[in-house]
Amino acid sequence: MPRYYEDLEIGETYETGGYTVTKEEIIEFAEQFDPQPFHLDEEAARDSMFGELVASGLHTLCLSVRLFVTEIVNGEVDIANMGGLGMDDLRWHEPVRPGETLRVRVEVVGKTPSTSRSDRGYVDFRRSVVNDADEEVMSILSHNIVRRTDAAD
Amino acid sequence: MPRYYEDLEIGETYETGGYTVTKEEIIEFAEQFDPQPFHLDEEAARDSMFGELVASGLHTLCLSVRLFVTEIVNGEVDIANMGGLGMDDLRWHEPVRPGETLRVRVEVVGKTPSTSRSDRGYVDFRRSVVNDADEEVMSILSHNIVRRTDAAD
Numbered sequence A, B: 001m002p003r004y005y006e007d008l009e010i011g012e013t014y015e016t017g018g019y020t021v022t023k024e025e026i027i028e029f030a031e032q033f034d035p036q037p038f039h040l041d042e043e044a045a046r047d048s049m050f051g052e053l054v055a056s057g058l059h060t061l062c063l064s065v066r067l068f069v070t071e072i073v074n075g076e077v078d079i080a081n082m083g084g085l086g087m088d089d090l091r092w093h094e095p096v097r098p099g100e101t102l103r104v105r106v107e108v109v110g111k112t113p114s115t116s117r118s119d120r121g122y123v124d125f126r127r128s129v130v131n132d133a134d135e136e137v138m139s140i141l142s143h144n145i146v147r148r149t150d151a152a153d
Helices: A023-033 A042-046 A057-073 B023-033 B042-046 B057-073
Strands: A013-015 A081-092 A101-113 A120-130 A136-147 B013-015 B081-092 B101-113 B120-130 B136-147
Touching: A023 A057, A023 B057, A057 A081, A057 A101, A057 A120, A057 A136, A057 B023, A057 B057, A057 B081, A081 B057, B023 B057, B057 B081, B057 B101, B057 B120, B057 B136
Parallel strands: none
Antiparallel strands: A013 A101, A081 A136, A081 B081, A101 A120, A120 A136, B013 B101, B081 B136, B101 B120, B120 B136
8 A cells, every 4th residue: 555645744754775876877877967077087087176086966866766766655665656846955965986875864844735636745855865974965855746545545 | 268157147048959858768767767657658657647658857857957068068158167066946847758859948047156165156057948839847946166267277
């Protein structure tokens, strides 16, 4: 049974397992979506403000969504997610380097019933991405559309 | 010559060319980063709030960054971008379907010199993604770190 809008409580927290990002993946992602020198080439990255090759922040965001969707939404929490409205407060606090293992901590921080649609409500999730040293490398607030129980009858 | 922090003016606008997203790409991206039924499978998508297969909003964001980086930052505008601080106000206004062509409109909306580092400043870009029908499908405010002229001397 999935968990519907009514089943989620403000203050609930979840944590995913780890995902280790490789240098090959960092470069492949950057070639596709964010081809800047410090994400593509170790030599060029030395002259950047990072001083070494680092993952695109967009890549970190994508990996955090993958962990959230596979392990939380489709996983043990099993949330009746209908889609996304948007995101706020995305911040990259620390660079992510090849070989680092990322985990995601999630907290339900807000709930608003839809006034126009009785089958859904809006749930705000604060998501924090941490590395092996338990440093926060990224944080974001996501706004999701979640189905209500009665809509499933 | 790249354009440095001082060279960018609030109110400047740029527009990219178009990128047409295919069904295969939509599914491939979703398998990797956002494996939810309405981004993966046409049959399952019919029962979703979208009624048909649609691109992950994260995919739309990634494609908009690709267009911004390849055509604006690395392209004709040539911005001395050092990296990203974060993003705000990400909203998905309309679903993106297979075969749609996306373009990105960009406006410089804010500039703040760094108080701690004389080699850089922060530039806010409002980015709007539009489809073939010129409907806005996504909007976002990105905060970038841009090198100052004197730092390049």
